[in-house]
Amino acid sequence: MNTASDIDYARYDHIRPILWTGDALQLLDQRKLPFVVEHVVCHDSDEVASAIHALTVRGAPAIGIAAAWGVVLAAREVQAADGAHALQQLEPALQRLNASRPTAVNLAWALARMRRCLNAAGADWKALLESEAQAIAEEDLAANRHMGALGAGLIEAGSGVLTHCNTGSLATAGFGTALGVIRAGMAQHRIARVFAGETRPWLQKYYSVNEDWVAEDRRKLLAFARDLLNSDYAGHRLTFELFAQSPPFAHLNAVYNNFDFSGPLEFVRKSAGLSDRVLRKQQKR
Numbered sequence: 001m002n003t004a005s006d007i008d009y010a011r012y013d014h015i016r017p018i019l020w021t022g023d024a025l026q027l028l029d030q031r032k033l034p035f036v037v038e039h040v041v042c043h044d045s046d047e048v049a050s051a052i053h054a055l056t057v058r059g060a061p062a063i064g065i066a067a068a069w070g071v072v073l074a075a076r077e078v079q080a081a082d083g084a085h086a087l088q089q090l091e092p093a094l095q096r097l098n099a100s101r102p103t104a105v106n107l108a109w110a111l112a113r114m115r116r117c118l119n120a121a122g123a124d125w126k127a128l129l130e131s132e133a134q135a136i137a138e139e140d141l142a143a144n145r146h147m148g149a150l151g152a153g154l155i156e157a158g159s160g161v162l163t164h165c166n167t168g169s170l171a172t173a174g175f176g177t178a179l180g181v182i183r184a185g186m187a188q189h190r191i192a193r194v195f196a197g198e199t200r201p202w203l204q205k206y207y208s209v210n211e212d213w214v215a216e217d218r219r220k221l222l223a224f225a226r227d228l229l230n231s232d233y234a235g236h237r238l239t240f241e242l243f244a245q246s247p248p249f250a251h252l253n254a255v256y257n258n259f260d261f262s263g264p265l266e267f268v269r270k271s272a273g274l275s276d277r278v279l280r281k282q283q284k285r
Contacts, residue, residue, distance in 0.1 A: 006149065006187075006188070007145070007148070007149065007184055007187045007188075008187065009145070009175075011187075012175075012183055012184075012186070012187045013145070013169065013174055013175045013183070015168075015169040015170065015174065016028075016169070016173075016174055017030070017057065017059075017062055017169065017170050017171075017172075018057070018062060018065050018066055018069070018137065018173065019039070020069055020133075020134070020137075023043075024041050024042060024043050024073075025041070025042040025048060025066065025069045025070070025073065026039040026040070026041050026042075027039060027040045027041075027042065027048075027051050027056050027057045027066060028057075028170070029056050030055065030056065030057065030058050030170060031054070031055055031056060033170075040056050042070070042073065043073065044073050044074065044076075044077075045070040045071065045073050045074035045093040045096065045097060046093070046096060047073075048066055048067065048069065048070030048073065048097065048100075049067075049070065049096045049097045049099070049100040050100070051066070052066060052067065052097070052100040052101050052104075052107070053100040053101060058166055058170070058171060059166050059167070059170060059171020059172060060104045060105055060106040060107070060171070061106050061140050061144075061171060061172040061173065061177070062170070062171050062172055062173070063101055063104045063106055063107050064104070064106030064107050064109060064110035064136065064140075065106075065110065065133075065136055065137045065140060065172075065173055067097045067098075067100075067107050067110050067111055068110045068111075068113070068114055068132070068133035068136045068137075069133050070093070070097050071090065071093070071094060071097070071111070071114045071129065071133065072129055072130050072133050074090050074093035074094075075090060075125075075126055075129055078090060080125070081123060082121060082122050082123060082125060083117070083118035083119060083120065083121030083122065083125035083128070083129075084118065084119055084121075086118055086121075086125050086126075087115060087118040087119060090118070094111050094114070094115070097111060098111055110136055113132065113136065114129065114132060114133070117129055117132040137173045138173070140172055140173040140174075141172070141173040141174045141175060144169075144172055144173070144174065144175040144176055144177055144180045145175050145180065145184075147177065147180060147181065148175060148176070148180035148181050148183060148184035149184050151178075151180075151181030151184065151185075152181055152184035152185040152187075152188055152190060155181075155185045155190045155191060156190065157189070157190050158190075158192045159185075159190060159191055159192065159193075160191070160192060160193035160194070161182055161185070161191055161193075161194055162194075163178055163179055163182055163194065165178075167179045167180075168180075168183075182194060
């Protein structure tokens with residue numbers, strides 16, 4: 001059975017959209033990719049909330065991690081004898097963070113976890129709060145790597161796979177969810193071709209080729225959103241094609257995606273006439 005330890009992560013996992021410096025939170029500005037690689041530096045929780053709302057950081061896991069660090073930043077301004085009393089003062093900041101993207105499941109989950117940490121903490125609540133935020137990030141990365149190794153074991157050598165929406169390390173603590181499976185499959189030399197579908201809402205406007213955006217520009221932008229261009233830097237040259245632009249579906253062996261994919265999957269199934277074998281792989285994921 002494939003395990004996470006079988007993958008050279010120094011080679012295949014080097015993108016980090018969220019960086020905690022100890023004094024501030026640095027967020028890779030996904031609105032400017034792939035032409036500009038720039039970080040937005042947040043010094044307080046309101047700046048984190050604004051970054052989440054403005055789509056600087058995207059992807060539910062990454063949003064949850066950013067929010068957890070936002071709570072840590074908010075705590076810098078609070079003086080309290082224990083965590084429970086600190087929580088009372090921090091609640092307005094938590095509410096503002098929660099309102100920044102109410103549809104992101106990981107956002108509410110991460111904030112609830114930070115609340116539980118505070119309620120149980122004593123005089124060392126600030127240190128425990130920072131440790132909790134770090135644990136949320138580390139656990140996400142570990143889960144992604146483990147899922148990637150397990151999912152790669154379902155891919156036959158020489159396969160073409162399709163990924164839809166923002167599921168790479170840009171959307172997580174690192175490695176990625178559905179894209180992590182593809183990354184692990186590349187590391188194990190199982191994948192020959194990747195089909196990159198759309199990612200909403202920020203990149204959706206780039207899906208039509210016009211006088212300003214030619215097909216090659218669009219391909220680069222969408223591929224970067226899934227870290228696929230960075231896979232080139234790892235020594236592999238992939239073929240990127242948009243499944244919505246008449247790709248050779250005969251090469252498609254498996255579909256990997258995020259967790260709200262029923263609509264797009266049905267579109268692909270009807271358009272491509274996917275076999276039951278491919279759909280079974282999708283259901284196992």
